[in-house]
Amino acid sequence: MTTTSPDRPRQVPGRAPRRSGPVVQPQLDPRERERLESAFRVPRARFLLGVPMALVLLVWSFVGAEFDFLKLGEGAVNMGDFLSRMFPPTWDKLDVIVELLVETLQMAIVGTVLGAVLSLVVAFGASSNIAPRWLYYPTRWVMNVIRSLPDLVFALMFVSAVGLGPFAGILAMTIGSIGSIGKVFAEAMEAVDTGPVTAIQAAGASRRQVVQYGVLPQAGPLLVSYTLLLFEGNVRGATILGMVGAGGIGLELTTAMKMYDYGHLSAIVICIIVLVTLIDQASAIIRKRIT
Amino acid sequence: MTSPATGEVSAARLPLVSVRGLKVAYGDGPLVLDGVDLDLFPGELVALLGSSGSGKSTLMKCLTGFAPIDAGQVRVSGYDLTNLRRGQLRTVRASVGQVFQQFNLVGRLSVLTNVLTGALHDAGPINLSGRFTSAHRKHALERLDRVGIAHKATEQARTLSGGQQQRVAIARALMQRPQLILADEPVASLDPRMSHSVMDLLHEIAREDGIPVLVSLHELPLALAHSDRIVGLRHGEVLVCAPTHDLDAAGLDLLYARDDEDGDRDDDHVA
DSSP: OOBSOSSOOOSOGGGHHHHHSOOOOOOOOHHHHHHHHSSSOOOOHHHHHHHHHHHHHHHHHHHHTTOOHHHHHHHHHHHHHHHHHTOSOOOTTHHHHHHHHHHHHHHHHHHHHHHHHHHHHHHHHTOTTTSOHHHHHHHHHHHHHHHHSOHHHHHHHHHHHHOSSHHHHHHHHHHHHHHHHHHHHHHHHHTSOHHHHHHHHHTTOOHHHHIIIIIHHHHHHHHHHHHHHHHHHHHHHHHHHGGGTSSSTHHHHHHHHHTTOHHHHHHHHHHHHHHHHHHHHHHHHHHHHHO | OBOTTTSSBOOSSOOSEEEEEEEEESTTSOEEEEEEEEEEOTTOEEEEEOOTTSSHHHHHHHTTTSSOOOEEEEEETTEETTSOOTTHHHHHHHTEEEEOTTOOOOTTSBHHHHHHGGGGGGSOSOOTTOOOOHHHHHHHHHHHHHHTOGGGTTSBGGGSOHHHHHHHHHHHHHHTOOSEEEEESTTTTSOHHHHHHHHHHHHHHHHHHTOOEEEEOSOHHHHHHHOSEEEEEETTEEEEEEEGGGOOGGGGGGGGOOOOHHHHHHHHTOO
């Protein structure tokens, strides 16, 4: 048997007795042990301080937002009055509603596809495990700026740029989705298991190949799932964008409200509810299948 | 004469891997590897032993450029890893097949695709469709035949048992037509029977393909049963380096002698 240095003089002389004595194991502080063992724990200082602070914050917000139970009670009466006028719904303009709903759906589909593709591209730049530092920080910053602006602002911008109609709405949805799902896409890609990624790197793959074979297959189900959520959101969002003239059923909805055409209004609302529910259910089924 | 790096009478064969005076520290921490010398020759399976934190994983990482080299020389199949030109690192990595404790397969991809990822380095720069040539596919299926699980080729990798997954990982390594295989605790997640069969497979590959296979292990009996040579690390230094038939379990005990505080501190710095 060959050894390079069977007996290395590693030991410091002063420490020698410790090695021959019993093994000294790190001990849990007895007071900490007692605290962990008891069923009732004395709350820590940060808890005793944190709860009152949270309560103060809540009360402060209620006051600031002029929350008033009395007004809520009075309002409920008005609300009931409003709702009673919405029945029965009138279905004589059903063809208009269906046509506009289809347009809304089309807007949502195009906006989602464009948004998802763009978001994926941007997300590559915003994933710390893929992008280099010089790209990562600017991309994250741009996404934060986009996210801080409501879609309605983009809609107003694009309406003034390309005119009234669904095209402006689609552009608004596309840009808006970079802020919302670009971030979750990036986080889904950052959260993949690093083992397979390392293995593919170790096989001599390029950065792009590592993403294609190591990152995307692992993040795939999450990416699809988030895209479906984006689609659900865009269907609802498209109805709101219509209110500023960016296409979809929103304009018809606001017009009906202004004209006090309550029967028509309730027919529109019922149709939106049916559509959104159908899409939510369908996407829930798909998401369950893929994960 | 006896060479310090091989522990055997100097062979006529040239080493494929040659490590001289390798020193590694992570950040300002203590040295994880402290002057390691090691040669690996074609056709031998070398077992790398040592307690946790002794530097086994770091040594393996140094051979593929996954750990920083502070001092010393590392040569792998003709390339000097401390002095690589741009783009050469990928070439070196492509020539080294790696096997991991957790198999590291992409669970949602099929077994065949996982093996094919071993050929990515010569799949060409344009492969956006993810299509490999039929020559690649034929080659991959042959690798699966060799490790004995070609019948699972179309299944998702995550549905296989641990031993089967490790065989797929070995097939992926073979797909690289490697000049060297590194296996970092390849059987630590497997039961004893599986462990022996995976070690048999690795030993067979070393002999038949005439390539060095370096395997880090925690279990002495496995190392004694399946290796040609044993290298033992302790505190980042080579303590044992000898042909397996010259060694027995008692002689290797010094690798696992109880640590003082130094040992605990070393542990913290090795992932």
